[in-house]
Amino acid sequence: DAGVTQSPTHLIKTRGQQVTLRCSPISGHKSVSWYQQVLGQGPQFIFQYYEKEERGRGNFPDRFSARQFPNYSSELNVNALLLGDSALYLCASNPWSTVNNSPLHFGNGTRLTVT
């Protein structure tokens, strides 16, 4: 079975630009979450979507937005990029709206570098 797939794998952008990252969950999983992992730190929660609705949001500025499509895939958008947005962006999926009984499955991530 295919795992969580993310594209692109690497991306280089300039400050002030906008970026869109994409994620396809494991087949049958209806929830997608996004995490930011800065070098040397653990992943930090950005968003969770379930059935196309935002169910949770971490402490990130409004420059970060996301959406989920009818096929449960998801996009993360970041506007007005800052140098500090350079990080590995992880997508995770699970079958239900919470992690209470179904752990997250992570993709390999998109490495974003902002210059």
Next chain:
Amino acid sequence: AQSVSQHNHHVILSEAASLELGCNYSYGGTVNLFWYVQYPGQHLQLLLKYFSGDPLVKGIKGFEAEFIKSKFSFNLRKPSVQWSDTAEYFCAVNAKSGGGADGLTFGKGTHLIIQP
């Protein structure tokens, strides 16, 4: 707000040594607890999880962890490590309140190096 503290950022052990990685969390309510592992060049994988019941949980590859509620701890253990255990290990917590939709809170990770 929840927080997770992993005591050791870098650990170097020889093969066959015993391993214990510390994890403490701060949250007063009921939690779900996880250990994830990230092998070099690979994605985060679930090692083990605690939702309820027996506080001693067993995971993949011979790992286990014990939830001690009074100490807010969820330490990871393995009796005898192998070179292939070299990886980054993350402890994570999720509060059961709010339906768990506020995501996982991760610690900063422990970089484990096993010397042959």
